[in-house]
Amino acid sequence: xxxxxxxxxxxxxxxxxxxxxxxxxxxxxxxxxxxxxxxxxxxxxxxxxxxxxxxxxxxxxxxxxxxxxxxxxxxxxxxxxxxxxxxxxxxxxxxxxxxxxxxxxxxxxxxxxxxxxxxxxxxxxxxxxxxxxxxxxxx
Numbered sequence: 001x002x003x004x005x006x007x008x009x010x011x012x013x014x015x016x017x018x019x020x021x022x023x024x025x026x027x028x029x030x031x032x033x034x035x036x037x038x039x040x041x042x043x044x045x046x047x048x049x050x051x052x053x054x055x056x057x058x059x060x061x062x063x064x065x066x067x068x069x070x071x072x073x074x075x076x077x078x079x080x081x082x083x084x085x086x087x088x089x090x091x092x093x094x095x096x097x098x099x100x101x102x103x104x105x106x107x108x109x110x111x112x113x114x115x116x117x118x119x120x121x122x123x124x125x126x127x128x129x130x131x132x133x134x135x136x137x138x139x
Contacts, residue, residue, distance in 0.1 A: 022050040025103050035059065035098040040087045040119055041105030045073050051101070052077065061097070063090060087115035095124035 025047065031037055031054050039048045042062035051060045061081040064070050070084040085091045087102065087109050100119035109115035 021103060022047045025101065026050050026054060029099055029101055031055065031099055031101075036096070037061075037099045037101065038063065038090075038092065038097045038119075038122065040090070040100055040102040040115070041065075041108065042073055042082070043069050043105075045076050047101060047103045048073065048077065048080070052080070061092070063087070086110065088118055090118045090122050092122045094121055096122050097124065099123060 031051060033055055035055050036059050037051050037055060038061045039045075039051055040063055042048050042064045043066075045062070048060060048062045057077065057080050061083070062073055062077070063083045063085050064073065065084065065086040067084055070082055073080070073082040083091050087105065088111050100123050102115070102119065106112050106115065
């Protein structure tokens with residue numbers, strides 16, 4: 001699923017809530033400096049911003065199926081690895097990341113089981129976390 005809405009409109013509606021949750025979610029996932037992380041279903045970047053703050057822009061990738069959101073992310077985080085793709089088909093090799101996080105996204109995936117399997121595939125013995133309804137991460 002992708003959102004066919006303007007990124008700024010979505011950010012005005014969901015951004016305040018997403019930013020509020022991002023710090024606690026990154027804490028729950030154990031994101032610390034030195035890790036390589038991916039924000040799956042990054043939307044307009046609430047979680048991505050927290051990840052960049054924690055580990056630096058060179059250690060963060062972001063992916064979203066929405067062309068408008070991916071474009072907004074490229075403008076907001078110049079030089080960050082932002083890709084337009086669905087969670088069910090992540091464009092990264094196996095074991096690329098230490099953590100894959102999906103904040104408020106799993107319930108929007110066309111196939112949540114496939115999306116979570118893809119997230120696990122791109123993680124190398126680290127953390128797969130999904131932030132829907134406060135569910136804990138899986139180590």
